[in-house]
Amino acid sequence: xxxxxxxxxxxxxxxxxxxxxxxxxxxxxxxxxxxxxxxxxxxxxxxxxxxxxxxxxxxxxxxxxxxxxxxxxxxxxxxxxxxxxxxxxxxxxxxxxxxxxxxxxxxxxxxxxxxxxxxxxxxxxxxxxxxxxxxxxxxxxxxxxxxxxxxxxxxxxxxxxxxxxxxxxxxxxxxxxxxxxxxxxxxxxxxxxxxxxxxxxxxxxxxxxxxxxxxxxxxxxxxxxxxxxxxxxxxxxxxxxxxxxxxxxxxxxxxxxxxxxxxxxxxxxxxxxxxxxxxxxxxxxxxxxxxxxxxxxxxxxxxxxxxxxxxxxxxxxxxxxxxxxxxxxxxxxxxxxxxxxxxxxxxxxxxxxxxxxxxxxxxxxxx
Numbered sequence: 001x002x003x004x005x006x007x008x009x010x011x012x013x014x015x016x017x018x019x020x021x022x023x024x025x026x027x028x029x030x031x032x033x034x035x036x037x038x039x040x041x042x043x044x045x046x047x048x049x050x051x052x053x054x055x056x057x058x059x060x061x062x063x064x065x066x067x068x069x070x071x072x073x074x075x076x077x078x079x080x081x082x083x084x085x086x087x088x089x090x091x092x093x094x095x096x097x098x099x100x101x102x103x104x105x106x107x108x109x110x111x112x113x114x115x116x117x118x119x120x121x122x123x124x125x126x127x128x129x130x131x132x133x134x135x136x137x138x139x140x141x142x143x144x145x146x147x148x149x150x151x152x153x154x155x156x157x158x159x160x161x162x163x164x165x166x167x168x169x170x171x172x173x174x175x176x177x178x179x180x181x182x183x184x185x186x187x188x189x190x191x192x193x194x195x196x197x198x199x200x201x202x203x204x205x206x207x208x209x210x211x212x213x214x215x216x217x218x219x220x221x222x223x224x225x226x227x228x229x230x231x232x233x234x235x236x237x238x239x240x241x242x243x244x245x246x247x248x249x250x251x252x253x254x255x256x257x258x259x260x261x262x263x264x265x266x267x268x269x270x271x272x273x274x275x276x277x278x279x280x281x282x283x284x285x286x287x288x289x290x291x292x293x294x295x296x297x298x299x300x301x302x303x304x305x306x307x308x309x310x311x312x313x314x315x316x317x318x319x320x321x322x323x324x325x326x327x328x329x330x331x332x333x334x335x336x337x338x339x340x341x342x343x344x345x346x347x348x349x350x351x352x353x354x355x356x357x358x359x360x361x362x363x364x365x366x367x
Contacts, residue, residue: 006309006340009245013326014347021176022360025188030212033362035355037346039318039338045349050210050363054218057276058318058367062268063219064261064286065278066205067227069194071162072169072186073202077134083123085132087140088172089155091116092231092254093162093200096155113156117234119149126151137164150234162199172202174237174359176325189359192216193227201232206359207279207321226264230255230281230303240329245308250329252302255285259298265315266296274317276367280330283307283316283337290314307333309340318367323350323357338366 005011026032036046036056048056057063073089089096091114099114120126120142132140141154157164171181171189181189191208193216219225233253242248265286268275277283288303289296296315306329307313319337324330335343346364355362 002309006335007244007246009240009243009327011340012240012245012328012331012335012344014344014351016326016351016357020351020355020357020361022356022358022362023177023179025184025209025360026356029188029192030210030215032210033355035323035346035350035353035362035364037338037342037364037366039366043342043345045346047353051215053215053320053363053365054222056365056367057223058274061223061274061276061318062264063223063225063276063278064265064282065191065193065208065225065227066230066232066281066285067191067193067195067198068201068205068229068231068281069196069199070171070190070201070204070232071199072165072171074170074172074181075134075138075140075165075168076170077132077138079122079132080130086121087132087134087153088119088202089116089165090118090150090202090234092233094231095254096200097161100161111156111158112161113154115143116153116155117146118151118153118155119234120151120153121149135168138168148238174203176358177360195227195229198229198231201230202234203232203237204359205230205232205279205281207363209360210363224264224268226261228255228257228261228282228285230285232281236281236284236330238329240327240332245332248306248329250304250306252304253281253284254302255288255299257285257289257296257299262296262298269315274367275315276318276320277316278320280319280321280324280333283313283319283333286315287313307336309336311336313337318365320363320365322359322361323347323355323364325358334366 032050034048034050075087100112143152171185288305289299
């Protein structure tokens with residue numbers, strides 16, 4: 001059941017001490033804490049370690065994870081005037097390459113071009129038509145400023161685009177991490193199962209950052225595991241600005257659901273087995289496709305699904321996630337999944353118990 005407050009953005013605020021915003025990953029991957037709550041019934045909270053995950057999962061669950069790989073998509077370079085410039089690619093890499101193949105207007109050998117979207121930050125006003133240089137392999141020409149720092153741009157590169165970003169780019173750490181990225185982030189802001197051929201996400205599917213090879217091996221003995229790809233983009237993290245959350249529109253995110261995963265999900269649903277999503281991006285992929293087709297099917301395309309209280313969950317029965325920012329679409333999603341008051345009460349308890357929040361923080365299991 002929903003009430004009027006469920007649709008008000010101000011209802012998704014909570015106070016968080018800054019010291020509980022994780023600025024670094026835990027010393028060892030997988031050493032996070034695990035905050036476990038039931039999706040319904042009494043709010044019976046359990047404080048566990050992530051190592052305890054297998055015994056906390058619903059029996060015979062199907063686990064679905066997002067294998068997207070984070071691209072070092074933040075570029076630092078120079079304007080033609082010599083001033084500093086920063087560019088964050090927002091268009092998923094597969095779409096960039098598809099556009100370049102379809103309509104490549106660059107004449108130089110081994111040089112490619114595509115119109116993409118990105119965020120630009122400079123020391124002064126950026127002008128349409130201005131070019132930014134990011135080394136010998138990459139450049140950006142501004143076409144149109146749209147909103148909130150977002151631009152349509154013409155991206156030009158030489159050779160392999162992923163390799164060009166790998167050579168010059170930085171990990172796009174979220175703004176609440178108040179430090180530059182370092183060498184450790186290159187591996188720790190990446191899941192162990194991120195696929196080499198699925199590079200292109202602008203942020204990590206952070207619920208998966210806790211998994212170690214040993215944990216994956218342990219889970220493989222008792223649970224089925226399949227994967228989707230959702231190239232995490234601006235849509236997931238764009239601030240909700242509407243006072244009535246129903247007016248918010250999420251930018252579309254590109255996803256791929258292979259036949260193996262679609263079949264496994266529908267077999268599990270038919271058998272009454274619980275489907276557990278590893279992360280909110282996996283929820284959006286599964287529920288987005290189910291909303292379009294009534295079930296999970298093999299799919300390649302875009303979802304702009306916005307899950308808020310009152311929206312139906314057709315596929316996902318349990319959720320492994322991290323703790324999310326106040327007034328964010330992700331906090332609204334988990335509130336839709338388990339109830340706003342339940343989630344806010346759980347967050348209050350987690351804060352009292354010293355849990356670490358956001359991307360490099362601790363994990364939460366809603367089952």
